[in-house]
Amino acid sequence: MNDRTTPTLAQRIRYICGGTLPPRMSAWVIDDLTGPGAARRYLLRILVPILALLCLFLLIPGPLWMRLAMMALLYLPLIYFTAALMYVYRRARLTSHGLDPALADSGQRQRVAAEREAYERRHGRG
Template identity: 40%
Template sequence: MDGNDSPTVSGQDRKLAVARPVVQRPPLTGRVHYLLGGTLPPAYNDWVSHDLTGPGWRLRQATRPFLLMLPFALIFALLPGELEVRAIVVAFLLISGIGLGFATSGFFRNRRLEQHGFPPIFPTSDDEDEGDGDNS
């Protein structure tokens, strides 16, 4: 080190080192409420926007069903029965939870964005409009 206590990386232009604004995170109870599908107050809109549109949004969306499936997997793991059967059921629940999370991440991201007052990212399906004129 050269003894400088600068916040920039060595060799980086100081003009490019811009401090990022601090995003207010909701408390743990607010995050659990959000995880279960609830709406957060407008004070947390920056956090919600980053959660649903920032890097890693798809993984975060896929993790939600996995986390919601954990209590059920734990209950099935504790039920009496053969160990192999219980392990297969638990694995099925957790793998299907994460698979469903990846499969539906775009839909639920749009739903959550609209729920918090943001415009949807992906366009809605045109299938809903096709049958309107033909059904007389």
């Protein structure tokens, strides 16, 4: 029986494309979606591969500035919507792995708790 807790290369590729991992890798999934660098990984996984597809616009005849403008007209809104939907994506990925979607809020809850503790220490309530 395979008891790996981190995905193989094939499993990672499937995971990046939207697949799920076995339940024994739940800790890895939680760390990937909510741990340090989660936002950077999410943005890179979506925004970098699209660049290869957008480079097809460079094959269209015409001035370079026009081809780059066509690419920008698609890429800039993609950046905006990718960032805007990050929270929804995290919750959906956690749910698809059978995990509690509230885990997506864990970082925010920790920050609020730390701020509250610092406030109470400053003002003599803790």
